[in-house]
Amino acid sequence: MRHVLSVQVENEPGVLSRVVGLFSARGFNIESLAVAPVGDGTKSSITMVTIGEEEIIEQIVKQLNKLIRPGRVVDLTEGPHVERELMLVKVAAQQEVRAEVLRIADIFRSRVIDATPVSFIVEVTGSSDKLDACLALLTPLGVVEMVRTGKVAISRGDKRT
Amino acid sequence: MAGAGHESVTIPVDFHTGKSILRRFPAFRMGPERGGTPDRRGKPESGEKSVKLTGAEIIVQTLRELNVRHMFGYPGGVVLTLYDEIMKCPDIQHFLVRHEQGALHAADGYARVTGEVGVALVTSGPGATNAVTGLATAHMDSIPVVCLSGQVPSNLIGNDAFQEADTVGLTRSCTKHNYLVKDVNQLARVLREAFYIARTGRPGPVLVDIPKDVLALKADWENLGGRVDIPSYKPTIAGHTGQIRKAVKLLQKAQRPMIYSGGGAVLGNAAPELTQLTRALNAPITNTLMGLGAYPAQDRQFLGMLGMHGTYEANMAVTHCDVLLAVGARFDDRVTGKIEEFAPEAQIIHIDVDPTSISKNVKVHVPIVGDVKHVLARMNELVMEAPFRKHQADLAPWWVRIEEWRQKDCLHYDQDDETILPQYVIHTLYKLSRGELIVATDVGQHQMWAAQFYGFDRPRRWLTSGGLGTMGYGLPAALGALVAKPDQKVVLISGDASIQMKIQELGTAMQYRLPVKIIILNNGYLGMVRQWQELFYGRRYAASDMSATPDFQKLAEAYGAKGLLAEKPSQVEGVLQEMLDHDGTVIAEFRIRREYNVYPMVPAGAAMKNMILI
Numbered sequence: 029m030r031h032v033l034s035v036q037v038e039n040e041p042g043v044l045s046r047v048v049g050l051f052s053a054r055g056f057n058i059e060s061l062a063v064a065p066v067g068d069g070t071k072s073s074i075t076m077v078t079i080g081e082e083e084i085i086e087q088i089v090k091q092l093n094k095l096i097r098p099g100r101v102v103d104l105t106e107g108p109h110v111e112r113e114l115m116l117v118k119v120a121a122q123q124e125v126r127a128e129v130l131r132i133a134d135i136f137r138s139r140v141i142d143a144t145p146v147s148f149i150v151e152v153t154g155s156s157d158k159l160d161a162c163l164a165l166l167t168p169l170g171v172v173e174m175v176r177t178g179k180v181a182i183s184r185g186d187k188r189t
Numbered sequence: 190m191a192g193a194g195h196e197s198v199t200i201p202v203d204f205h206t207g208k209s210i211l212r213r214f215p216a217f218r219m220g221p222e223r224g225g226t227p228d229r230r231g232k233p234e235s236g237e238k239s240v241k242l243t244g245a246e247i248i249v250q251t252l253r254e255l256n257v258r259h260m261f262g263y264p265g266g267v268v269l270t271l272y273d274e275i276m277k278c279p280d281i282q283h284f285l286v287r288h289e290q291g292a293l294h295a296a297d298g299y300a301r302v303t304g305e306v307g308v309a310l311v312t313s314g315p316g317a318t319n320a321v322t323g324l325a326t327a328h329m330d331s332i333p334v335v336c337l338s339g340q341v342p343s344n345l346i347g348n349d350a351f352q353e354a355d356t357v358g359l360t361r362s363c364t365k366h367n368y369l370v371k372d373v374n375q376l377a378r379v380l381r382e383a384f385y386i387a388r389t390g391r392p393g394p395v396l397v398d399i400p401k402d403v404l405a406l407k408a409d410w411e412n413l414g415g416r417v418d419i420p421s422y423k424p425t426i427a428g429h430t431g432q433i434r435k436a437v438k439l440l441q442k443a444q445r446p447m448i449y450s451g452g453g454a455v456l457g458n459a460a461p462e463l464t465q466l467t468r469a470l471n472a473p474i475t476n477t478l479m480g481l482g483a484y485p486a487q488d489r490q491f492l493g494m495l496g497m498h499g500t501y502e503a504n505m506a507v508t509h510c511d512v513l514l515a516v517g518a519r520f521d522d523r524v525t526g527k528i529e530e531f532a533p534e535a536q537i538i539h540i541d542v543d544p545t546s547i548s549k550n551v552k553v554h555v556p557i558v559g560d561v562k563h564v565l566a567r568m569n570e571l572v573m574e575a576p577f578r579k580h581q582a583d584l585a586p587w588w589v590r591i592e593e594w595r596q597k598d599c600l601h602y603d604q605d606d607e608t609i610l611p612q613y614v615i616h617t618l619y620k621l622s623r624g625e626l627i628v629a630t631d632v633g634q635h636q637m638w639a640a641q642f643y644g645f646d647r648p649r650r651w652l653t654s655g656g657l658g659t660m661g662y663g664l665p666a667a668l669g670a671l672v673a674k675p676d677q678k679v680v681l682i683s684g685d686a687s688i689q690m691k692i693q694e695l696g697t698a699m700q701y702r703l704p705v706k707i708i709i710l711n712n713g714y715l716g717m718v719r720q721w722q723e724l725f726y727g728r729r730y731a732a733s734d735m736s737a738t739p740d741f742q743k744l745a746e747a748y749g750a751k752g753l754l755a756e757k758p759s760q761v762e763g764v765l766q767e768m769l770d771h772d773g774t775v776i777a778e779f780r781i782r783r784e785y786n787v788y789p790m791v792p793a794g795a796a797m798k799n800m801i802l803i
């Protein structure tokens with residue numbers, strides 16, 4: 029099962045390596061990882077996607093909670109939540125396919141954020157599935173490179189994550 | 190850094206005669222007399238206003254504030270400022286070891302016998318890397334240790350500076366927590382936190398890495414009496430009441446209850462509560478290697494150790510029980526064997542302060558997160574209530590089965606007149622000392638024989654590296670124990686290979702007159718390795734023959750210690766008695782049967798019930 033974990037950590041040196049080191053030392057999987065400072069900058073939020081049997085996920089959450097500095101650990105998969113990921117795709121689009129790229133970008137409600145006579149950069153946000161679908165359509169048109177952020181997620185409703 | 194051992198190095202030979210002069214010392218006490226009013230050197234006491242101190246002074250004053258009296262270490266460039274300060278402080282005695290690993294093991298041994306935090310101090314780079322094995326050893330066995338390490342000056346960190354190592358990176362996975370303190374204003378707080386984290390919850394080692402410049406910079410310091418506030422770290426102490434009630438109900442109905450207690454019962458000082466509960470339930474009890482001593486070994490309800498080299502009765506009772514109460518134990522693979530067949534008929538109750546220990550290897554039915562002492566005390570209250578007793582199941586048939594298993598006498602051995610058997614040595618040691626020794630071991634067959642044949646009736650008298658299995662642990666750990674308990678006898682049971690891993694700490698023993706008694710069970714092999722090769726590798730003894738061992742008697746004498754040797758069974762008792770009676774450091778070597786195995790044995794990964802008996 030895939031699980032989306034949200035970890036709030038104090039922004040101290042080495043916190044991220046503590047969290048990531050835990051995964052490698054104990055052989056847990058990280059599928060994606062997104063980190064950025066939040067609030068007044070004293071805290072960071074880490075969103076990680078991990079895959080494992082229920083017992084493994086339970087161990088992961090316990091182990092994360094056991095780290096001294098990281099604060100809150102929430103398994104977002106346990107409740108309603110929204111997930112978003114961002115992708116930037118550079119397409120080497122020559123004459124004949126330029127219109128097609130724009131059409132696809134439009135279908136996925138994405139934006140073109142850079143254009144040259146021979147290329148576009150398309151910015152897509154959404155669920156991972158949406159990004160995959162968009163990429164699948166763009167690939168035959170000449171994708172040069174692509175970067176994705178990894179998921180960020182937040183619980184729905186008025187509760188704090 | 191006060192102390193007799195410090196002001197003049199004890200040279201163990203008389204310059205005129207060339208003979209050992211150590212027997213001139215009537216009593217081998219370490220260190221100076223304590224007491225009197227120590228020199229405060231104008232340093233503030235609790236409640237006084239804050240003062241400006243250098244980083245090195247802050248460390249010493251905070252250590253004093255935390256009641257640290259002994260530390261083990263080894264100096265080097267970046268920590269000299271700190272050493273200078275420690276030397277000025279008469280309240281803290283520093284022991285110079287011979288290798289930083291030894292400093293950590295000594296601090297670890299100190300912690301195991303006292304329950305207090307053991308303290309080590311090492312320099313940057315190689316000092317810190319040498320400390321890693323000691324940290325990992327303490328980490329695996331959950332031992333409270335604080336290691337201070339020097340670091341290159343802050344502005345050089347990351348520069349491949351002389352003797353630089355990424356100590357925090359290197360030790361991250363073998364400490365409970367670690368810190369790099371770049372700001373002298375944070376130093377006192379970090380030290381207080383380090384001690385607090387080391388000794389609370391599930392104990393463990395904490396490392397504090399301190400750059401050289403921080404030792405010289407100044408900051409305000411005041412005595413806070415060790416107070417800390419770490420919002421993100423609050424171990425659960427009291428167990429959940431509903432879960433405790435559920436557990437007691439299960440135990441009440443159990444027809445075949447079994448208690449399996451581990452290192453947590455020792456670490457949590459819960460021996461009295463554990464004993465009370467076990468007696469009240471009239472249940473059989475087994476200890477892990479780490480739990481030995483938490484329940485009196487001589488008691489009828491005690492079935493001995495369980496696991497790979499545990500007793501037949503303990504393993505069979507675990508296999509056939511219907512309710513298993515696990516107390517501060519972590520279902521290690523040396524204990525469970527094949528997981529699917531571990532306690533297959535049982536409802537399992539597990540008390541542990543660390544949630545990650547629960548349901549990690551074996552699915553637990555009634556988890557209780559909390560401190561053993563608190564939880565057991567609460568269980569005792571419930572068990573003592575009348576309704577419990579009235580409805581308790583009749584355990585007589587269960588005890589009949591257990592006595593049948595016991596009849597196998599799985600630890601039986603036959604000592605002949607020719608070759609010394611290791612069991613005989615340890616059994617005789619047990620009888621001569623009436624089980625009153627503090628016993629340290631190294632790792633291997635001798636460790637298992639010690640666990641099987643030296644019965645501990647009290648906790649905190651058994652020092653062994655269980656989780657990491659670190660050969661070389663024993664000697665420095667024994668020295669740490671002697672520093673903590675100078676009026677008790679400490680014996681190290683070692684093997685001819687293990688002792689050579691840390692033999693240099695004999696120098697420490699001599700310098701501080703720590704009268705450790707070292708038993709070497711010499712089989713000329715890496716015995717435990719050879720045993721596995723005999724059983725599972727067709728007797729191919731690849732790299733396990735160590736027949737070229739030193740003359741241990743001469744080696745002892747070279748250090749100024751006493752050397753004894755027993756080659757025949759008839760000499761064993763005499764040598765042991767002489768060793769115990771001698772008031773200085775002794776190595777007693779016993780030439781035991783060379784190819785000889787530890788039994789019973791459950792092969793790795795096999796089910797507990799499939800023990801190899803002898």
Ligand SMILES: Cc1cc2nc3c(=O)[nH]c(=O)nc-3n(C[C@H](O)[C@H](O)[C@H](O)COP(=O)(O)OP(=O)(O)OC[C@H]3O[C@@H](n4cnc5c(N)ncnc54)[C@H](O)[C@@H]3O)c2cc1C
Binds near residue numbers: 390452496546560656
């Ligand atoms: C050669 C060799 C052979 C071995 N053979 C055996 C064998 O046959 N049998 C055997 O038992 N071991 C054996 N061991 C040791 C084994 O590897 C483990 O170290 C040992 O079994 C672990 O013991 P434990 O479960 O008591 O856990 P420990 O490592 O002592 O862990 C303690 C547990 O208690 C918890 N705890 C700590 N403090 C508290 C508290 N205050 N309140 C509540 N919980 C607390 C901790 O969170 C942890 O889960 C062997 C080791 C070696 C080197």
Ligand SMILES: Cc1ncc(C[n+]2csc(CCOP(=O)(O)OP(=O)(O)O)c2C)c(N)n1
Binds near residue numbers: 710
């Ligand atoms: C540092 C380290 N290296 C290797 C091992 C693997 N090992 C476990 S027991 C053992 C042999 C120990 O031999 P000895 O000390 O003579 O004890 P014996 O088994 O003969 O009693 C070895 C090599 C270990 N536990 N620790």
